[in-house]
Amino acid sequence: MRRCLLIATVAALAGCTVGPKFHTPDAVLPPTWQAPTVDVNSVTVNRPFESAWWTQFNDPLLTSLVQQAAASNLDLALADSRLEQSRSLIKIAGADTRPALAANGSYQRERNSQQGLNDPSGHEGKSAFDLWQYGVSASWELDLWGRVRHSLEAANAGAALSEADRNAVALSIAAETATNYLRLRGVQATLDVTRQNLDIARQSQQLTQTRFENGVTTQLDTANAAAQVATLEARLPLLEAEEVRLINALSYLLGQAPNALRQTLAVPRDIPAPPSTVPVGIPSELARRRPDIQRAEAALHRATATVGIAKADFYPRLSLGGSAGFQALEGSNLGLWSARQWSLGPSLYLPIFQGGRLSGTLELRERQQQEAALDYRRTVLAAWHEVEDALVNYAAEQRHHEALMRAVAQNKAALETARARYKEGAIDFINVLNVQRELIQTQSALVDSATRVSTDLVVVYKALAGGWPEPKSNLASQAASIPR
Template sequence: MTHTTLHARRSQPGGLSLAWMLALLLSGCASLTPPPRDLGTVAVPSAWSVPSAQAAGVPSATDLATWWQRFDDPALTALVTQALQANTSVKSAQAALLQARAQADVQQAGLGPSVGTSASAQRSQSGNNSASNRFQAGFDASWEPDIFGGNRSAAQASETDAQASAASLANVQVSLAAEVATNYINLRGLQTRLAIASSNLATQSETLQITRWRAQAGLVSSLDVEQAVSATEQTRAQIPALQTSVSQALNALAVLTGQAPGALNVTLGKAAPIPPAPADLALAFPTDTLRQRPDVRAAELRAQAAWSRVAVADAARYPSFKLSGSLGLSALTLGALTDGASLLKSVLAGVSMPLFDGGAAKAQVRVQEAALQQARVAYEAAVLTALQDVEDALVAIQGDRERLTRLQAAASAAANAELLARQRYESGLIDFATVLSTQRSLLSAQDSVASTQASLGADHVRLYKALGGGWTPDAATPPEPALGAQH
C-alpha cells in the first residue's frame, strides 16, 4: 500500500498544524460503517418433540456438572476424573488456551503508549584533531492514537478468540467425559455378553454330552450329535471375538486416561455389571441447552471475533496517527551526565495516509466480511446440530427403553423354554431339533438384552453430552445474542 506520511516536530509549528488539519479533514470525510454483530436468527423450538421428555423435570445446568456420577459406578467416576486430568487432547487444548490468552495480552498492551530507555557512548576523531567522546542517555515514548478503532477491534478480536479457546477446552472436556463413559459402558456390555456366551456354552456342552450318551445307547441318531456339535462350536467361536473386543475396549480406556495400552487390564479386566441407566431424564429447555453447549458458545465467539476483524480491516483504509517524544542527557564525559550535561528534548507527530493501493484495502475488507459470513453459517450449523443431538438422544432412549422391556420378557420366556426342552429331551419326549432351537433363541435373547442395556446407557451419555455435559458459560463473557424466535 502506498502511504503519504507527514511528520512535524515541535520546532516546526507550521508543519504540525498542517499535519493535524489534513488528518482531521480526512477523518471527517471518512465513514466507518462496521457490519452488524447480528449472528442471524435460528428458529429454536420451545420444547422437545419426544413425549417422554415433556414430562421430565427441568434441572439447572449445574445438576449435570458431574453427570457420570448418576450411573453410581465408582470405577466410571475414577476413569472420567483421571481422563480429565491426563488426557493428551485436554492438555493440548489447555496449551492452546494459554496461547490465546497471551496473544490477547499482546494486543491489549498495544493500546497504550510504549516507553523505552537507551544509552550510547561514542568516540570519534577527524583528521589530526584530537579524539572526542560523547555520552548520551534518555527515555523514548511513543503512542498511536486509535482514532478509527482498529487497534481496539484487534484487541477485542484477540480477547474473543481467548474466550472461544476456553469454550473449546470445555468442549474437549465434555466430549472426553462422554467418550470415556461410552467406552466404559461398552466394556461392561462386552464382558456381560462374554459371560452369557460362556454360560450358554457350558449348557450346550452338557446337552452335547447327553446327546452322545443317548446316541451310544441307540436312542438317537448321529444327526443329533452333529447338530449339537455344530451349535456348541458356533457358540464357542463367539468367545474369541468378544475377548478381542474386550481387550480393545480396555486399551481405548487406557489411552483416554493418559496411560499406555494394557494399563487397565488388571483393574478393569474382571467382569462387572453394566452400569444401570438413570431412571429420570435430566433435561433443560432448548434455549437453555444451547447456552449450556460449549461448542455452540465457541462458534458464537468465533463469529464475534470475525466481526471485530472486519472492523480492523475497515480501519486500515483510513489515516493512522503517531505521537512520539524523547528526553535525554548528552555530555562529553560519563561523569558529566549527572552534572552539567546538556538536556535534549524532542516531540514528533505524524500521520500516515493510504493514497493508492490498487484496491487492496477494500479487498481485505471483503475478505474479512466473507470470513464473518462463514463464521455466522458455522454458528447456525452448531445450533442446528445441538438441537439434533438432543432430539436423536431422546428418540434413542425412548426406543431402547421399550426394546429392552420386550427383550427382557423374551429372554425370560426363552430361558423357561430352554429348560423345559432339555428336560423333555432327556426324557425322550421331544427331538433334538426343538432343544437346539430353544438354546439358540436363549443365547440370542440374552445377548440382545445385554447389548440393549449397554446401548441405553450410552444413549444417556449422549444425551448428557448433547445437553452441554454440565458446562456453564463463564459469567465474565459478553452477553449472548438472541438465538432466534421460538415457535
C-alpha cells in the same frame, strides 16, 4: 487556548469507532423438545438436570474414571495449553492501548566523510570521534477510529473460541470415558452369557453322547451338539480381545500405559443402569451450554471485530512520541545539563494509494463475517437435530430393551420344556438346538440393548452439553485412589 482545542478535538475523535458492533445472535430453538418421552424405565422431563451427569449411573468407579480423565488426559492438557496461548495474545493486543516506554543507550566510534554533510565533531571528517548517548523514549498511538480496540476485541473473542474448544474436548473426553466403560461392562456381560450358554451346550452335548451310546439317538444329534459347543467357544477369544481393547482405551483416556487399569477393570460388574428420570432442561439453555455453539458465537464475534480493523485501516493514524536523554562526544560530559537533548511531537500516517489492498481486505473480512454468521445458524440447527435424534434413539432403545426382556424369559421357558421333552424322547434334538440358539441370540441382544440404553443416554447428555468435571490438582497423582 489552541492546546485546549487540540486536546478536545483528539478526545472527540477517539470516540469515533468505525466498524460494526457485535451483538449476540439469537439462537433459533423450539420452546420444548419434540422427541417422544420414555415411559418405561426413564422419563425425560423439561427441568434442569444434574451437570455432573456421569454420577447419575450410580457407579463410583465410573465417576472416578471420568474425574481422573479430566485431570490427566493429554488431549485435554493440549487444549488447556492452547487456551493459555490465546490468553497471552490478549496481553499482546492490549499492549497497544497503552503508551510504550523504552530506555536506550549507546556508544559509537565514528568518522564522517570530508566530502559529505557537516561533521558535528568539528574534525571536518579528518579523524574519528566518540559518540555517547542515553535516554528514554515514549510513543502512543491515539486510537482515533478503534483499530486498536477492535484488535483487542478480536483477541478476546479468540480466547473465548479457544475456551469453547477446550470445553468441547472436556465434554468429549467425559463422554468417551463413560461410553468405553459402559461398553466394557457390556462385553463382560456378553462374555458371562456366552460362558453360561457354553456350559448348557456342553451339558446338551454330553446328553446326546449318552443317548447315542445307548442307541436312543443318531450321530447327527451328537454332531449338532458338538458344532454348537464349538460355535460358542469361537466367540470367546473375540470378546476377550474386545475387553482388553476397551481397558486399553480407558487407560489411554486417563493418560496411562496399556493394561494400567487391567487389575481394576478386569473384574466384571453389572452394566450401570440409567436413572429413573432423565431431566433434559429447556431448549433455550442449549446455546449457553454447548461448546460448539459458544465457539461459533466467538468466531462470529472475532470476524465482526476484524471488519472494524479493516475499516479503521482506511483512516489516518496519529501517534504521539517523545524522547529525552543526553548526548556527548566524551563520556565524562554525559551528566552535564548542556548535554541534554529532547524531542516531542505527533506523527501522522495517512494511506493514499494501496493498490486495492485495503478495499480487498475489507471485502474479505466482510465475507468472513457472513460465513461466520451462517456457520452459527448451521451449528445451532445441527445441535437441535442432534438433541432430538438422541432423545428418539434413547426412547426407542428403552422400548426395544423391554421387548427383549420378555423374549428372553419366554426362550428360557421354551428351552427348559424342549430339554425335558428331548429326554423323554418326544422331540428330536434339532428342536432343542433351535430353541437354544434362539435363547443365545436374544440373550446377547438383551445385553447389547442394555449397553446401548446406557450409552444412548451418554449421547443424550453429550448432545445437551450436560457438563464435564473440572480437573483438581491432586487427581493427576491419585491413580491408585480409583475404587476397586
